[in-house]
Structures are given as C-alpha cells and as structure tokens.
Amino acid sequence: MTLVADQKKQKKPAVRGMMENVMEQFNSAADQINLHPNIRKILSITNNEIVVNFPVKMDNGEVEIFRGYRVQHNNALGPYKGGLRYHPTVDIDAARALAMWMTWKTSLAGLPYGGGKGGIQLDPSKYSKDELERITRRFTFALADNIGPEHDIPAPDINTNSQTMAWMADTYMSTRPPAERTANQHVVTGKPEGSGGLEGRDRATGYGVYLTIKFWAEKNEMTLKNKRFIVQGFGNVGYWAAHFLENEGAKLVAVQDAYGSIENQDGINVASLFNYVQAHKGSFVDFPDADPIDKDSFFGTDCDICIPAALGNQITKENASQLKATLIAEGANGPINVEGEKALLKLGKTIIPDILCNSGGVIGSYFEWLQNRNGELWQLDEVMVKLDKKLNESFNKVWEYSQRRSMDMRTAAYCIAIERIEKAYVQRGIFP
Ligand SMILES: NC(=O)C1=CN([C@@H]2O[C@H](COP(=O)(O)OP(=O)(O)OC[C@H]3O[C@@H](n4cnc5c(N)ncnc54)[C@H](OP(=O)(O)O)[C@@H]3O)[C@@H](O)[C@H]2O)C=CC1
Numbered sequence: 001m002t003l004v005a006d007q008k009k010q011k012k013p014a015v016r017g018m019m020e021n022v023m024e025q026f027n028s029a030a031d032q033i034n035l036h037p038n039i040r041k042i043l044s045i046t047n048n049e050i051v052v053n054f055p056v057k058m059d060n061g062e063v064e065i066f067r068g069y070r071v072q073h074n075n076a077l078g079p080y081k082g083g084l085r086y087h088p089t090v091d092i093d094a095a096r097a098l099a100m101w102m103t104w105k106t107s108l109a110g111l112p113y114g115g116g117k118g119g120i121q122l123d124p125s126k127y128s129k130d131e132l133e134r135i136t137r138r139f140t141f142a143l144a145d146n147i148g149p150e151h152d153i154p155a156p157d158i159n160t161n162s163q164t165m166a167w168m169a170d171t172y173m174s175t176r177p178p179a180e181r182t183a184n185q186h187v188v189t190g191k192p193e194g195s196g197g198l199e200g201r202d203r204a205t206g207y208g209v210y211l212t213i214k215f216w217a218e219k220n221e222m223t224l225k226n227k228r229f230i231v232q233g234f235g236n237v238g239y240w241a242a243h244f245l246e247n248e249g250a251k252l253v254a255v256q257d258a259y260g261s262i263e264n265q266d267g268i269n270v271a272s273l274f275n276y277v278q279a280h281k282g283s284f285v286d287f288p289d290a291d292p293i294d295k296d297s298f299f300g301t302d303c304d305i306c307i308p309a310a311l312g313n314q315i316t317k318e319n320a321s322q323l324k325a326t327l328i329a330e331g332a333n334g335p336i337n338v339e340g341e342k343a344l345l346k347l348g349k350t351i352i353p354d355i356l357c358n359s360g361g362v363i364g365s366y367f368e369w370l371q372n373r374n375g376e377l378w379q380l381d382e383v384m385v386k387l388d389k390k391l392n393e394s395f396n397k398v399w400e401y402s403q404r405r406s407m408d409m410r411t412a413a414y415c416i417a418i419e420r421i422e423k424a425y426v427q428r429g430i431f432p
C-alpha cells in the first residue's frame with residue numbers, strides 16, 4: 001500500500017483533467033465568499049490517497065494485478081463518503097476530483113459526512129462474475145484498515161452495484177472480531193435490501209435528478225408534461241431519472257450508452273427500452289422503436305432537457321453550441337467542463353449542478369447508514385418522502401442564494417457547501 005503524501009510532486013496529466021475542473025469551480029466560489037486563506041489551503045488538497053496494487057487469480061488460473069484507489073478529501077463534517085467505480089478511466093486524478101465533489105455534495109445536502117471516492121482501473125465487461133467477486137473481495141481486504149462505518153463509507157458508482165456492495169460488506173465484516181462483525185454492516189451503503197440495504201436506494205439518485213428538474217420547472221412556472229428530454233447513460237441514474245420524468249408526462253426522445261445512440265421524437269418508452277436492454281446483453285443499439293443516430297450528434301438532438309448521466313467531461317466548448325436543450329441536469333459527476341459551462345451560460349442555458357442534481361444518491365445512502373446504525377428497517381414510501389423533503393430544502397437553498405447573489409446555480413451551490421465547512425473549522429477555533 002502506498003500513501004501518497006505530497007501531491008505537488010505528482011506529474012500533471014497531459015490533457016486538462018477532472019481535478020483542474022473541480023479546482024477551478026472551487027476557487028471561483030472561494031473568491032465569491034472570501035474564503036479564509038488557511039481554509040482554502042486545507043480544502044485545496046486531499047487528506048489521504050490510498051493506492052493499492054493487489055493480485056487476483058483469474059478463471060484460467062493466471063494471476064492478474066489490479067490497481068485500486070481510495071481518495072479521502074476532507075472529513076471536517078464527518079466520515080468520508082462516496083462511491084467506488086470500476087472503469088478504465090479511473091486514475092488518481094479522477095479519484096481526487098470525484099472525492100472533492102463528494103465533500104461539496106455532502107456539505108450542501110447538510111449531511112454529517114465528508115468526501116471520498118475511488119475505484120479500480122478496469123473494464124468489467126472483460127471479467128466473469130466470479131472474477132469480479134474475487135477482485136472486489138481482494139480490493140476490500142487491501143482497503144480494510146482505511147475504510148470503516150465511522151471513518152470512510154463507500155457506495156456504488158459506475159459499474160458497481162448492490163452485489164458489489166454485498167461482497168464488500170461481507171469481506172470487511174470478516175476482517176473484524178466476531179462480536180463486532182454485524183455491527184459493521186454500514187461500512188458500505190447501496191447494499192441489497194436483504195443484506196441491510198435501504199428500500200429505494202436503487203432509485204434515489206435518479207429520483208433526485210427528476211425532482212431537481214421538477215423543482216426548477218415549478219420555479220419557472222412550467223410543467224414537465226410533454227417536455228422532451230435526452231439522457232446520456234442508461235444505467236442506474238439515467239434509467240431511474242427517465243422513469244420518473246416519463247411518469248410526470250415528459251418524453252424521452254434520445255438516449256446514448258457506450259454502445260451507441262438512438263432517437264425517436266415521438267417518444268421512447270422507458271420500460272420497453274429497459275426490458276430490451278436486459279434481454280440484449282445491455283445494448284439498445286437495435287431497439288426497434290427508435291432510429292440509430294451518430295454518436296457525435298447526440299447532444300445536438302432536438303429537446304428541452306438534457307441529462308448527462310454517464311461519464312465526466314462530456315460537454316465541452318467544442319460541442320456546447322450544439323445543445324438544443326435549455327436545461328441541463330447533471331446526473332453524472334462533472335459531465336460539463338469549465339469551458340463547456342462558460343459556453344452554455346453565455347448561450348443562456350441553465351445548469352442544475354451535479355452536487356445538487358445527483359445528491360439524492362448520497363442522501364439515500366445516509367438513510368441506509370442510519371437504518372443500519374439504529375437497527376431499523378425503513379419502508380419505501382417513507383424513504384421517498386424523506387428524499388423529497390431533503391432535496392426540496394437543498395434546491396431552495398441553492399435557488400435563493402443564486403437569485404440573491406445573481407450567480408449561476410453551480411457557484412451558489414459551491415458557496416453554500418464551502419461556507420458550511422468553513423463554519424465548522426471556525427467554530428473549532430482553529431482559525432481566528
Ligand atoms: N449510482 C449512484 O448512486 C450515483 C451515480 N452518480 C454518477 O452518475 C453517473 C452514472 O452512474 P451510474 O448510473 O451509477 O452508473 P452505471 O454503471 O449504472 O451506468 C453508466 C451508464 O453510462 C453509460 N456509459 C458509459 N460510458 C459511456 C460513454 N462513453 N458514452 C455514453 N454512455 C456511456 C453506460 O453504458 P454501457 O451500459 O453501455 O456501458 C451506462 O448506461 C456517474 O457519473 C456517477 O458518478 C452520481 C451520484 C450517485
């Protein structure tokens with residue numbers, strides 16, 4: 001295990017990385033609130049970076065070495081919290097940026113958490129389920145002293161799910177003394193319902209994306225009925241966001257995943273598409289009720305609302321002018337880079353920022369953590385009501401701040417999040 005202490009010695013990536021984006025967003029909000037220079041220094045750097053290389057036996061008997069990351073950005077408000085992703089793009093830059101986004105997200109949501117994130121650099125489609133289980137268990141074992149229910153609590157992200165979390169919880173618990181095992185169930189959230197998981201955590205992020213869009217529409221005296229939307233990514237976040245928007249009368253007109261893009265301006269039925277994807281090895285490229293479209297013209301599809309719900313850095317200054325949507329709701333983390341955002345704002349578009357838009361997931365995780373900690377079992381209807389209330393409060397805070405200070409919603413969300421952390425440091429008397 002390597003603990004990387006001095007980030008200044010790390011080489012910069014050749015292309016603009018996610019970390020540069022999140023730092024630019026942070027610095028611009030910090031300027032707005034005149035953040036204390038010492039607190040700016042603390043928040044500009046991650047607390048801990050854990051990099052683990054671990055061997056796993058493959059189905060063919062060969063051993064492969066994997067590299068996993070867990071970056072713990074800040075814990076001024078509580079334990080580190082954030083997902084683990086399995087994807088070829090996972091590296092230290094991405095893990096740092098994603099961990100930092102988590103700090104702002106949990107702070108904005110008013111949760112007693114800090115921010116962390118990580119994952120493994122791999123393409124999961126190349127491994128069998130048994131191999132993925134062994135990889136996950138080895139990774140958890142390698143991380144075990146650095147995570148914990150009151151210290152750092154992982155959750156699902158891209159290409160990880162409730163099964164991944166069940167393997168993690170089981171492996172972590174097996175590393176604890178017998179009398180403490182089950183009391184450590186909340187070391188991860190997003191578990192299956194039969195293993196301490198929360199009813200509704202599966203849909204919490206997509207539900208939150210839908211809710212923030214609905215709240216925005218209400219502020220603008222609009223209804224979502226017949227509004228056309230496009231979704232990039234039809235995984236956990238994209239699917240559930242589309243499901244709830246369709247229930248409200250909006251129409252999915254185009255969708256893109258890693259295999260391709262399809263469009264139907266008359267509307268794509270979300271349940272039919274979901275069933276098709278399940279039956280066709282995760283791909284919708286030949287879905288009969290829509291036409292294939294070119295990958296590069298996807299964001300230019302005629303629509304009212306665009307929901308990027310896949311990877312980061314998808315909307316940049318190169319393609320921002322293509323967008324027809326007036327509202328962009330960031331289901332993904334960091335889907336619009338800084339230059340892309342400047343271009344969109346200049347064109348008069350509105351962006352519901354990731355740290356607000358997709359915060360339903362971590363709010364749901366907080367409910368699961370409380371459920372486990374208190375030995376309770378919460379029911380779906382109460383979870384959905386609590387999510388609605390929490391997101392409504394967050395949305396209103398951001399909306400009012402942005403109106404009062406005449407700033408975009410991202411800067412407002414950052415200011416609120418950073419001010420809460422600043423207050424905690426000041427109350428502790430660290431800085432006069
Ligand atoms: N899960 C959660 O609770 C939360 C997730 N998020 C963020 O939401 C985003 C999506 O996460 P989640 O839904 O959980 O992940 P999933 O793994 O469930 O789904 C990811 C989706 O993105 C698609 N995708 C991958 N690469 C590309 C690409 N190059 N172009 C277009 N689509 C692509 C995948 O397609 P394919 O299936 O073809 O690979 C899949 O449909 C991430 O940015 C994540 O950080 C944010 C908050 C919480």
Ligand SMILES: O=C(O)CCC(=O)C(=O)O
Nearest residue numbers: 082083155157361362365
């Ligand atoms: O549920 C969680 O703890 C974190 C989810 C996550 O990774 C995110 O919000 O980006």
